[in-house]
Structures are given as structure tokens and as C-alpha cells.
Amino acid sequence: MPETTKLHPKQPVAAALASRAAVRPALRQGGAFALGLAGGWAVLYGALLPFGLGLTLGLPADCFAACAAGAALSILFHGFGAFSLDSLCLLCAVGAAVAARWLWPGRLRPAFLAGCGALVLGGVCFALGPGGAGFTLVFFCGADALLAGGFGYALQRFPPEKPGFGTLLAASAVAAALGGLRFGPLCPGAAACAMVDAALCCRGQEKPALAFAAFTGAALCAADPSLAPAAVGLCCGTAAAVLLAPGRRAETLAACAGGCVLGVLCVPAPGTALPLLLSAGLGFAAPAFFPKHWLTPVPEAPAPPEEPPRLSAAATRLEAVAESLSSLAETVNAVYDAFPRRCDTFRWVIDNTHDSLCFNCGRRETCWKQEYTTTLEGMNALRPILEQQGHLQASDLPGQLSRCIHPAALCAAANRSFALYRSRKEAHVHAEAMRTALTEQYSAMADALSVLSEQLGRPGNPEPYKSGRVAAFFASLGTPPLECAVTLDDLGRARAAVTLPRTRFSSPELAALAQETGRICRRDFDPPQVLSCKGMTTLLFCEKPALRAVFGTAGTAAKGTVSGDAVQQFCSPAAAQMILCDGMGTGRPAAVDGSLAAELTARLLKAGFTAELAARLVNVALALKSDEESGATLDLISVDLYTGTARIFKAGAAPGFLVHGGRARPVGDISLPIGILGGVNGQSRVVHLAAGDYAVLVSDGLLVDGPGWVAKQLELSAAAGDPPEKVARILVETARARAEQTGRPDDITAAVLRLESCGH
Known part of the structure; x- marks a missing residue:
């Protein structure tokens, strides 16, 4: 037996999950608030403030509100300065974006239209109002809206928590915010960017270091043009470290410092070189005091295994197996059709009787040559007697055979020949049924494997x-x-x-x-x-679906407590399944057939088979269940809980009902049950349902007075919002009362499914 690992509740998993679930949301909220503070404070080209609105539009649903709060707080500080009208427009835009994201979660277009539209509209209103600010404010608001929209869209496509373009965008917002600050001769923006660049170079991450230097350098220049020498120095220092000493701590810091000095001094900036060199030097020196393991070079990740080819190969092999099974079924049928048919008619009984008795009789020449026509008429006259009675006595012999000198022996020979004839016919019928069942199983399994190979070929x-x-x-x-x-x-x-x-x-x-x-x-x-x-x-x-299914069922037996109807209701990972099978007849035999069909269908659906394939396999199982004829109706509905698409399959079942928008309508046409033919005569259709809709499956005993009253009752129940269990109980009780009045009792069952919104 394989060794089983048991996660005991006292082991670290539960505590680790609980602590992470409690701490990480708070950390994300705090980080988003700090990023919003930086984004709202960052000013581009001396007049534009796009980062606060852009971050509000682009950050994930769990932290955009905290970011908006930080951005609004920073914008308020700007509002006390020269950009008070612009700041007021930005505050309105951030508020509109937050409201739109709350009202339409998961939909980006309303948030973008609300935020950017409010910003432009606010600028136009202030420009056209009394004492208007003129076209300049409209121009600034339009530029802010355009930049914020592009920034938010980029963050939606490239999340900032994923290393890459999104992280660089967030870093550029922070760099722009720090670039506008001064503490004496020290520039925090240049120092912070130099520190991060040096750390990345020490870890051997050359491409991220170069990309970070380029993005943050551009942000520093946009925040303050006087920082252009610092941006050039950062890029030169990073390039020198990447080319000369990647992944080596001391050499990397020296190369960064040398490249930075060269870059700053090559740009004519009188009076600014020394403060910028001081800021960059502090930044490059900071990693020298970091813990050693922080700057350990990151090994290159091994190449991932070639998963798509492996899946493709598996899909190809499954498709090959499916084709082989299908070909095997076709070959068996073709060979059977090519063989000559053995004519097992009543003439075989006559010939066998002649060979076993008359062939050695002294009157053979007289009976079978001189009086052949009369003898053959007499032998053919035995057929209805044998088929009706199953045996023959001397008194049953017709007049054409009255001259036979061995009447008792003739009857015994005819009885043996007829019994053998009937046995051969039954064996032939059984072999035909077995061949049909075998080829049907091969075909159904081939189709199932083909579907599975298609799914493996499209892994997502x-x-x-x-x-x-x-x-x-x-x-x-x-x-x-x-x-x-x-x-x-x-x-x-x-x-x-x-x-x-x-x-x-x-x-x-x-x-x-x-x-x-x-x-x-x-x-x-x-x-x-x-x-x-x-x-x-x-x-x-x-993923959690948009809809959830609520089930209800009720039923009553025609006589006693055993009903021939069987119901299965369950939810697979993506769909709600409801099955109703009605065994032919009433009582225990019908219950066996109905329960077998419903249970097998449910298992096949859970394994991933489609309704049509499941019906074909269940048809074979019922056909081979016993020597007696078995049959059951199959009524099935499968509802995709993500889209509301419902697939209905019926084989011999009574019409079902769908309640959509408060209106009920019957669905289903006449077809044959499963288990009585070699194939399945079923019908499929696709409909679309929404939250609040009902799907109802019923056995034919419930429709004793037709479907009209059922549709009216369902509309009343839907208007009252009755739960499925109550709806099913009302239908069964009403149908039972109607059946007692008409004197035509039958098994009565109703299965009800109602779709409800999951609330997210």
C-alpha cells in the first residue's frame, strides 16, 4: 500500500494558512495605500497628475479603494497650491472611478469612462463657468485623462505584483513622486533608484536592472528636467555593472559608481553635478550594508518541461485508440453482413424429421417420392400445432399423414426437431443482440475517447x-x-x-x-x-460560477411504496445535473430498471461523458441486464453554471417544463425509451436560462390531465418565489388527486431545479 501523508490539524499548514489569510490582505491594502500616496503626489512636466487616477483604474479589485484613498490624500495637498482646480477635477475623477468599480465589479469600461470622463467634464465646466480658467485647464485635464487611461489599461494587462512591465510602471510612479522631493543637496529619487539598480546588478539580474534604470530614469526626467544628468548617470552605471561585473557584489558596486560619475560629468549641468553624485553615491553604497543573502545571485530557472507536446502526444494516442475501437465495430458488422444467412425456417424441422426417422423407413419411397406433395402438405400442417402447443401427439396428426406406420415415432421426432429449431432461433436472436451490444459499446467508447482526446489537445x-x-x-x-x-x-x-x-x-x-x-x-x-x-x-x-443550483424532488408510487421512477440531482465542477428515469411498468421490476438507468447515467456524467454517450452505454446495460425485456425513459438536463446554457436530452421521457421570465413552456417530443432497441432514439436541444428560472422534469404519471395545468401551476409558483422542494411537492400532490379522480393511478415524480445568483 502506498504511504499516506496525513496533515494533522496541529501541523503548520492550518496555522500558516490562517496567518497568511489574516496578514496578507492587510499588507496588500497598506502597500496599495502607499502606492496611491506616491502616485497622487507625482507631478509630470510641472503640471500633470495622472498616476493617482491611473492606479485607481488599474489595480486589482481587492486594493484599488485603498490606493484611491492614498491618491486623494496626496491630491489634496496639491490642491492648496497652484493646481487647485486641476486637483478638484482629479478628486472627482478618482471618486467616480471608485464608484464605477464598486457598481460594476469585473467590468473595466464603465470605470474608465466614469473616471476619465469626470476629469474632462470637470475641466470643461471650470473652463466655461464664471471666471473660467480657460483652455489651459481643459488641456491639462484631457492630458491627465489620456495618460491615466493608458496607465490603468497597462496595469490591467500587466499586474504590478507580477515581475515585468506592471512592476516597472508602479516603480516609475514612485520614482516620479520621489523625484519632486529635495532634502538639501540630497535627491531621494535618484538615491532610491540607484539603490535598487545596484541591488539588481548584484543579484545578477541584468535585464531587469537595465529596464528599471530606463523606466525610472525617464520618470525622474519627467518629474524634474534638472534630474536628467542623474538619469543618464543611473543608466551608464547600470550598463557598466551589467557588462563588467554581473553578479559580483564589490565589483558591481564599483562599476555602478564609475559609470554613474562618467554619465553625470558628461552632461553639462553647472552646479548640479555634485548634489546628484552625492545622491547616487548614497544609493549605490546602500547595498553594501544589506544582508548577504539579499544579494545572492538568482540562478537561472530551468526550462519548463514541454507540456503541450506531451499533452498532444497523449491526445494523439487516445485518438488512435478511438479510431481502432470504431474500426473494430465496423469490421464486426461488415463481416456479419458478408456471411451468408442460414435459413432456419420450418422446412428445417421437416428435413430433420425425415433424416432421423423416415430415411430408414420401408415406406420412404412411397411417402417421399410417389406421394411427395401430400406428405409435404401434411408436414407443413404440423407447424401451427407445434407453435401453439409446443409438442405433438398422435391424435394431432393431419389426414395426409394418417397412412404413417410409426405415428408415435413421427410425433417424437417432430417434437425433438421443433425443440431444436426453436432453441437455434433463440440462440440466433441472442447472438444478434450480443453482437449489437458489443459493437454499440465499441462505438460509444470510441466516441468518448475521441472527446477526451479533443479535451487533452486543448488544455487551455x-x-x-x-x-x-x-x-x-x-x-x-x-x-x-x-x-x-x-x-x-x-x-x-x-x-x-x-x-x-x-x-x-x-x-x-x-x-x-x-x-x-x-x-x-x-x-x-x-x-x-x-x-x-x-x-x-x-x-x-x-472558479466559483456565477450561478448556483437549488434542487427539489417529490414522488409517490402507484401502488404500495415502491416507485418505478428514479431521480439523480447533483453538481459537477461546472454544471448542475438532473436526471429522471421511469422504468417501464410499475412496482419492483420497474424500480430496478429506473434506478439502474439513473445510477449509471449519473456515474457516466460525473466521469465526463456527454448525455448522448451515456445514453448509448446505459441502453446496452439495460438490454443485457436479463433475458426479460427491460426499458426505461431517460430525461436529463445539464446546466452550465457559468453561462446558464442548458442542454436537454430525452429518450422516451414525458415533456419537461422550463420557466423563464415567469412564463412556463413544455419541452420535449415523442421518442422511444432506452433498453428496447439496439440504438438510442433520443433528442437533444440547447436553451439558455438565467437566475430565477426553473427547470422541471416529470414522469408521465404526473401528466394524467395533460400539461396545461402544470404550466399554470409553475407560473404561480415562480411568481411566488417558491423553493424547488415546495414546487415539486405541490405538483405531485395535485397530480395524485387528479389521478384518483380519473381512476388511472401511476407512479408520479417531479424533479425541480432553480437557478440563483451567487452574488458576485
């Missing part, structure tokens, strides 16, 4: 950065993952799959893992689905 867009962060999180808990992949599907929904050594998790631990993984991926995850196999445990995280 990988998110390597988020995958690495999720893997690091699980490693910090003492369970390094064997595999970790975060992907986006075609609809932009995030999914995370983490494979660990065999581990058991409690429900609170799964909820905490979902919360922390969702924070890392910036998505809202449900508790993961846990799959365990061969010493490994896989956690499948899916």
Missing part, C-alpha cells in the same frame, strides 16, 4: 507565472507538488491542477487552500475536487 492557455507561485505556496506548506498547472480555458475561466504525494485534507483545509490559491491567481475558487489514485492526490480548483 497556460499561466506559468501563476503556476510557479501556486507551486511555491504548496512547497512552503511542506508538500512540494509533483505537478502544478494553472490554465485559462476558451471562456477565460481559470483552473488549477495540483498533484501531490498521497495526502488527505479536511474540509476546512480545502477551503483555506482554495482561498489562498484564489488569492495567488486573483480569482475566486471553490473548494477543490480531490482525486486520489496510485499514491498521488490531485486537487482540481475551479
